[in-house]
Amino acid sequence: MNMQNTAYDTTAAQPVTEQETLLKVRNLQMDFGGLKAIQDVSMDLRAGIVTTLVGPNGAGKTTLFNMITGHLKPTAGEVEWLGDSLLGKPPWKIARQGIARTFQDLRLFTHMTVEENILTVMEQGGWLWQSGGMSAKTARQERVASILERTGLKDKARVRAIDLAYAERKFLCMARIMATDSRLWLLDEPASGLDPNSYGLFLELLRSEVANGITVCIIEHNLDIVVNISDRIAFLDQGRLLADGLPDEILNNPELAAIYFGER
Ligand SMILES: Nc1ncnc2c1ncn2[C@@H]1O[C@H](COP(=O)(O)OP(=O)(O)OP(=O)(O)O)[C@@H](O)[C@H]1O
Ligand SMILES: [Mg+2]
Numbered sequence: 001m002n003m004q005n006t007a008y009d010t011t012a013a014q015p016v017t018e019q020e021t022l023l024k025v026r027n028l029q030m031d032f033g034g035l036k037a038i039q040d041v042s043m044d045l046r047a048g049i050v051t052t053l054v055g056p057n058g059a060g061k062t063t064l065f066n067m068i069t070g071h072l073k074p075t076a077g078e079v080e081w082l083g084d085s086l087l088g089k090p091p092w093k094i095a096r097q098g099i100a101r102t103f104q105d106l107r108l109f110t111h112m113t114v115e116e117n118i119l120t121v122m123e124q125g126g127w128l129w130q131s132g133g134m135s136a137k138t139a140r141q142e143r144v145a146s147i148l149e150r151t152g153l154k155d156k157a158r159v160r161a162i163d164l165a166y167a168e169r170k171f172l173c174m175a176r177i178m179a180t181d182s183r184l185w186l187l188d189e190p191a192s193g194l195d196p197n198s199y200g201l202f203l204e205l206l207r208s209e210v211a212n213g214i215t216v217c218i219i220e221h222n223l224d225i226v227v228n229i230s231d232r233i234a235f236l237d238q239g240r241l242l243a244d245g246l247p248d249e250i251l252n253n254p255e256l257a258a259i260y261f262g263e264r
Helices: 061-068 091-096 114-119 133-150 166-178 196-211 223-229 247-251 254-260
Strands: 021-032 035-046 050-054 076-081 099-101 184-188 215-219 232-237 240-245
Touching (some): 021 061, 035 050, 035 061, 035 232, 050 223, 091 099, 114 166, 166 196, 196 215, 196 223, 223 247, 240 247
Parallel strands (some): 035 240, 099 184, 184 215
Antiparallel strands (some): 021 035
């Protein structure tokens, strides 16, 4: 992509060759009838970094997430988490193994409050009638308070999700994934619809979570976010992985830019 006019902070890029691979996708294929939505895609998600999935609308990005999380059964190929196959496992089991996701269409509990939306994804060890009751409940409340603070939702704890502004709903999706204790986050366009004033908070949040050991794969269209967050970039087009590499290799590739901006 032609990023000449965009400030690209090369100091943010880390040496990204040695990390452990958490998730491996091998020769994945997804056919919807005659439509080949994903064709022979192989890629690794390495621990402790942000891999950004970019590509035009309909490239197959969400479909790839859906196959990893068990929401779709691949036509062919393999998905391995820490060396074990995830194929055939239901979404809840895959989530339990430490892979959490957000959805492009949010999927919040719209009539629950912000706080309740967060509580629904937390482990239930702290319910009053379970062992460890009161202290676990206090720990849980403190954790929710910290997440609310960090996502800018402190004053909205008792507001129903349906009554939030769109950007606040997006931050609620982040708050919920933060509450899951997962090791890998798959984020499907978490920053779309955010106003530029919210980008800073979003980037700061994501960076601090990655610094604390979270591994992220993020689908993102906004190039300002892409250049600021990516350690690696994978480029999908029409179901095929056209490139997978360091940000400056991908962002300075004129052929990919032509595809991305529809100048094919
Ligand atoms: N369940 C489905 N049944 C049939 N076709 C589908 C299904 N899900 C996705 N597709 C098709 O597969 C292709 C890839 O869709 P997908 O949603 O993965 O793209 P995307 O890269 O996430 O696009 P966007 O950037 O618009 O979100 C599209 O042509 C889409 O219409
Ligand atoms: Mg999508």
